[in-house]
Amino acid sequence: MVALVTVAPPRWYASLLAGPWPVPHGAVLIVLGGDVNDNGILGETSYWRSVFAVVAWRNGSWRQVILSGVGKTTLPMRDFLVSQGVPSSAILIEDRSTNTRENALYTARFVRNIPGPYVLLTSDYHMFRAHRAFTRAGLAVTPAPFSDVLKVFNDPFRRWTGFLTLVSETAKIAWYRAHGWI
Helix, strand or coil: CHHHHHHCCCHHHHHHHHCCCCCCCCCEEEEECCCECCCCCECHHHHHHHHHHHHHHHHCCCCEEEEECCHHHHHHHHHHHHHCCCCHHHEEEECCCCCHHHHHHHHHHHCCCCCCCEEEEEEHHHHHHHHHHHHHCCCCEEEEEECCHHHHCCCCCCHHHHHHHHHHHHHHHHHHHHCCCC
């Protein structure tokens, strides 16, 4: 197992969880929060989601960006987006959700009066569960994954981190399925 993950990380599985990689187009970009460090600075997952939100903003014709997640995560994400040129007036924050299911439920209510179409931006490994949770919550979103765990597999010293991320995500998918949330 050690040799397998180190020499040939499961890129195929990460790609399966990500699904198709369309160029994101829509009116509203929904970005899911990730982690934040104890000092309030963006954690790695939130940082990369914010970076790709900025890239999407610059390459698209978005009306709004919605950051979904607990305030201690989405506020630093908002500050990062603004520092990179996204107008603060274009950013809305759904700050009650603490997990993917709540992201979907609360964001679906939050956008009730905001016309779409909606594009969901999150990590490659997270897209399978997130897209299905949003669908289950009644919000049609176009998935826009970005390379998160797949880029980690390019670094031989971080492949185990990527592998453990996939193991954790697989357990979460099983939990969500068992509860009927996806």
